[in-house]
């Protein structure tokens with residue numbers, strides 16, 4: 009976003025356009041623009057760097073200051089991957105497994121999507137690539153019972169992490185959200201509550217509905233962290249600023265490709281800079 | 286709802302009898318905000334609102350309705366006509382036709398291939414589902430499972446990485462067997478991956494499909510314009526399918542895509558099962574987007 013006009017109202021409109029086109033949302037964009045306008049009004053002379061820096065700082069204030077690390081404990085940590093259909097849960101689980109293996113952690117996977125065609129084959133192939141065990145059952149079997157068995161197995165084998173894949177689901181499906189609650193309940197019965205990392209996987213191309221998704225999943229089962237996928241495209245993922253600001257849930261990683269290496273820690277500064285480009 | 290909100294704004298210009306530059310400002314601002322919140326692209330909203338303003342100014346308002354209601358009606362009608370391109374029926378009459386599904390990763394192509402196959406089967410047309418996604422893990426198995434559920438033919442070449450070769454062989458086999466509909470599922474890809482977009486273009490050039498359907502997720506935000514612009518430039522799209530409409534996304538991407546490509550949205554996906562598939566209704570979509 010580089011102001012091109014000497015007319016500052018026109019420049020502010022261009023900035024508003026860039027913010028909204030980043031999926032920041034109307035209300036947050038107007039809020040941020042108002043803050044910028046009042047800061048610029050205090051300056052005798054405005055140059056582009058001023059605007060860029062001020063804009064970046066205003067946006068960063070809406071992001072959280074909290075930890076963006078995955079939970080790490082002395083006993084088994086279970087990471088469960090949840091979210092809407094097709095957002096990249098299974099792929100992100102595989103990427104996370106690689107990261108953990110590269111930090112010398114012992115990892116096991118659980119195939120708790122027992123519904124979608126070839127979901128179990130898909131995660132099994134990832135398990136082969138990663139050379140890790142995958143606990144699975146039959147299609148149509150109860151996802152929560154697979155999770156139950158997987159946690160037992162992970163504890164018995166002294167695993168550091170158990171990564172649980174779940175079926176995609178819409179947050180407005182009462183039945184599917186109840187199923188998810190049941191899976192989470194089973195996990196909470198078998199490990200300390202603090203050892204469960206609930207990662208919400210958000211597709212980076214999603215618009216305002218991303219906020220409603222995060223809110224619904226958060227209210228239903230609670231979310232510890234978010235991974236925003238597909239940011240190797242042209243979408244800016246601005247909706248996460250609203251999510252962090254209003255729901256207080258940190259983005260921990262971003263997905264930037266289809267290979268197992270394509271997962272990087274979320275860096276607020278890089279993210280805002282990329283948004284303002 | 287928008288209509289209810291407008292009752293309030295126009296209480297004070299009721300009976301004025303005409304839409305003017307002055308009294309149109311507030312309602313246009315309100316609708317603009319609603320469209321942006323529904324994920325309609327910023328530039329699309331700007332151009333659309335400009336043309337609505339032009340159409341509305343000077344319009345007479347009957348004393349039986351408020352100017353606000355009149356403006357909303359104009360906007361609604363414009364949205365419906367924008368998304369109601371020339372009749373976009375999928376051919377269920379001709380002897381043989383082929384269709385290819387394209388789109389971003391995870392948009393719902395493979396699932397939609399199954400739904401199309403099921404739709405054709407209901408219309409007594411034999412179908413063959415072609416697994417031409419040679420990249421995604423277990424992609425062939427996913428489509429094979431779906432083909433078995435539908436009861437349709439299935440074709441792939443197990444260790445072939447070139448989708449064009451798979452599709453050529455599939456078409457030959459289908460025509461020999463007298464199969465009437467060939468549905469090609471392709472790998473999801475980004476609109477900015479040039480090599481992969483060229484691959485799609487060469488698939489189209491080879492197969493010369495009767496339908497090139499862009500499968501888009503109804504939750505897509507502002508980026509919908511960038512995405513469909515590229516797909517529409519590398520390929521000659523014949524239509525759009527909007528998936529995950531059973532969610533609660535307002536679906537402004539539908540308006541962005543219709544505006545940008547001028548192509549018809551032919552079907553919507555409303556669930557994960559084979560039968561969760563219905564024709565696209567522009568009037569229902571317009572109401573949903575306006576909120």
Ligand SMILES: Nc1nc2c(ncn2[C@@H]2O[C@H](COP(=O)(O)OP(=O)(O)OP(=O)(O)O)[C@@H](O)[C@H]2O)c(=O)[nH]1
Nearest residue numbers: 093094095096097098099176238263264265390391
């Ligand atoms: N370009 C890109 N593609 C991704 C990324 N993450 C996942 N994908 C692709 O998105 C598609 C869907 O990924 P999955 O991991 O199957 O998604 P999912 O959420 O498990 O899907 P369901 O289980 O069906 O709900 C696949 O084609 C992945 O390769 C990413 O960061 N970038």
Ligand SMILES: Nc1nc2c(ncn2[C@@H]2O[C@H](COP(=O)(O)OP(=O)(O)OP(=O)(O)O)[C@@H](O)[C@H]2O)c(=O)[nH]1
Nearest residue numbers: 093094390391392393394395396473529554555556
């Ligand atoms: N609720 C709902 N889910 C859908 C719909 N269409 C597809 N899905 C789900 O979305 C997810 C992704 O669907 P796929 O068919 O694998 O998507 P794809 O475009 O083939 O993915 P890639 O091949 O990786 O690009 C799956 O979980 C599907 O069941 C729909 O209309 N509604």
Ligand SMILES: [Mg+2]
Nearest residue numbers: 097098121127
């Ligand atoms: Mg999955």
Ligand SMILES: [Mg+2]
Nearest residue numbers: 394395418473
């Ligand atoms: Mg697919």
